[in-house]
Amino acid sequence: MKRILLSTVLLAASLTVFAQKKSDKPNIVVILADDLGYGDIGTFGATDIRTPNIDNLATKGLKLTSFYSSSPVCSPTRAALITGRYPRRLGIDHVFFPESFTGIPAEEVTIAEALKGNGYQTAIFGKWHLGHHRQFLPLQNGFDEYYGIPYSNDMQGVVYLRGNDVDSIKVNQKYITKTYTNEAVKFIDKNKDKPFFLYVTHNMPHVPLYASPEFEGKSKRGLYGDVIEEIDWSVGEVVRALKKNGLEENTLVVFTSDNGPWLIFDIEGGSAGPLRQGKGTTFEGGQRVPTVAYWPGKIKPGTVYEDLASQLDLYPTIIGLTGSQKTQTKKPLDGEDISPVLFGTGKRKGQEFAYYSNGIIEAFRKGDWKIRLPQPDTKINGIIIVPATDTLLFNLKTDIGEKNSLLKSNPEKAKELLTALTTYQAKIGDTPEALVQRMPSDDSHIKKRAERATAKKNGK
Known part of the structure; x- marks a missing residue:
C-alpha cells in the first residue's frame, strides 16, 4: 500500500513539474x-x-x-x-x-x-x-x-x-x-x-x-x-x-x-x-x-x-x-x-525615429528634438486638412504640442538632425517599391461622413 501511495505521489510530482515546465515561457x-x-x-x-x-x-x-x-x-x-x-x-x-x-x-x-x-x-x-x-x-x-x-x-x-x-x-x-x-x-x-x-x-x-x-x-x-x-x-x-x-x-x-x-x-x-x-x-x-x-x-x-x-x-x-x-x-x-x-x-x-508617411520620411526625431521637413498641403477630396509647412524644429521635451518652431534660434541643431537623418537613412538602406495600391482618388465617402459628424455635433 505504501509503495502504491509513494508511486502516486511521485507521479503527481512529475506531472506538476511537467506542468510548470510547460508554463515557464x-x-x-x-x-x-x-x-x-x-x-x-x-x-x-x-x-x-x-x-x-x-x-x-x-x-x-x-x-x-x-x-x-x-x-x-x-x-x-x-x-x-x-x-x-x-x-x-x-x-x-x-x-x-x-x-x-x-x-x-x-x-x-x-x-x-x-x-x-x-x-x-x-x-x-x-x-x-x-x-x-x-x-x-x-x-x-x-x-x-x-x-x-x-x-x-x-x-x-x-x-x-x-x-x-x-x-x-x-x-x-x-x-x-x-x-x-x-x-x-x-x-x-x-x-x-x-x-x-x-x-x-x-x-x-x-x-x-x-x-x-x-x-x-x-x-x-x-x-x-x-x-x-x-x-x-x-x-x-x-x-x-x-x-x-x-x-x-x-x-x-x-x-x-x-x-x-x-x-x-x-x-x-x-x-x-x-x-x-x-x-x-x-x-x-x-x-x-x-x-x-x-x-x-x-x-x-x-x-x-x-x-x-x-x-x-x-x-x-x-x-x-x-x-x-x-x-x-x-x-x-x-x-x-x-x-x-x-x-x-x-x-x-x-534615440532616433523616422516618421514615415506614404513611404517618405516627413520628420525625424533624435532625443528630445524633432525636425519636420517641408510639406505641401495635406488634402482630402480637395479640402486642406493641414496647410503646407516649411521646415520646422521642435523640442518635444518642452513643447509636446509642436506649437513653437525653434528653427531660427537653433540652426545648428537643425543641421545636426539633418546629418543624423542622412546617416539613419543609410543604415535603413534601399527599400522596395510599394506593393500596395494607393488610396482611391475619390475620397468623397470620407468627406460626406465627416460632414454628417459635424452636422450631428451642431444639432442639425
Whole structure:
C-alpha cells in the first residue's frame, strides 16, 4: 500500500513539474485599438471617458508617454508591429482595400511565426488589414487561430472570417468588440497550460462607431466615449481571464493604438489631447499613441517612461522575453529589445525615429528634438486638412504640442538632425517599391461622413 501511495505521489510530482515546465515561457498579450487618440484614455488625460481597466494597467504597470506607431495610418502600422521593421522595408506604404491584390510579403517572419516555431499557441482576434487573399491571411502568417474582419469596418465587404473562410456575412457592428472579447477569453481558457501569443485588434474606434446596448449612451463624450468605455471593458475581461486561469504573473500585457485620432470626424473622431494634429499626419498627434504595459511581479507599479520608444520595439522585446531568437527573422530589425525599460533596469539605447508617411520620411526625431521637413498641403477630396509647412524644429521635451518652431534660434541643431537623418537613412538602406495600391482618388465617402459628424455635433 505504501509503495502504491509513494508511486502516486511521485507521479503527481512529475506531472506538476511537467506542468510548470510547460508554463515557464511567458504569455504575451498585445491589444491594439484603431484610431485611438492620445487624449482618449483616463491615464493620458481624458476626463469625460471612463477607462478604469486601462488606467489600472498603468497604475500597476508601466505608462509610456512617448511611444510611437510606425505610421499615421493602419496597414503600414500593423505590418511594422508584427515584423519589427519599418513598413517601407516591406513595401507597404498605404492602406489595403478590398480591391487590393497584395498583402504582407511571405518572406517576412512575423511575431506569430517566430513564437509558433518556439512552441507557442498563436491567435489574432479582430481587424487584420494586411491583405485578404488566402496567402496573406493570418493562418498563412504564423497564427493558429483567427476570427475577425479583414478590413476596416467602413469598407465594403465587412464579413467575419474564421480562419481562412467566411463565417458570417451578417456583421452587427454593435457587437464587434464583444465578439472579439469572447473569442480572446475562450482562447485563454483553452490554452491555459500552454504558452501563447494573443493579439486582439479592435476595429473601434475607427468610424463608423458602434457600441453594444450595455454601453451606448453611457459616457460623457457621446458615442465615441461609449466605444472607448467598451474597449476598456474588453481589456478588463482579458485580464480577468488571465487571473482566473492563474496566468497573470506569467503574462505581459501591452495596450496601444495603431495611430492617432481621425480628427476630420470631429466629435466622432477622438482627441489627440495636448498633441498637434492626428491620423494621417506625421505631427505628434498622428503617431504618438497611448500605451501601457502590465506584468505583475516583473514591471514595477506606477512606472512612467518618458523617453522615446515605439511599436517597432515590440518584436525584438517579445522575441527576447520568450527565447525565440532561433526562429526570428534574419532580416534587419528597426526596433530594439526594451526589456530594461519594462523592468526598470535601463533605458532604450536608440534615440532616433523616422516618421514615415506614404513611404517618405516627413520628420525625424533624435532625443528630445524633432525636425519636420517641408510639406505641401495635406488634402482630402480637395479640402486642406493641414496647410503646407516649411521646415520646422521642435523640442518635444518642452513643447509636446509642436506649437513653437525653434528653427531660427537653433540652426545648428537643425543641421545636426539633418546629418543624423542622412546617416539613419543609410543604415535603413534601399527599400522596395510599394506593393500596395494607393488610396482611391475619390475620397468623397470620407468627406460626406465627416460632414454628417459635424452636422450631428451642431444639432442639425
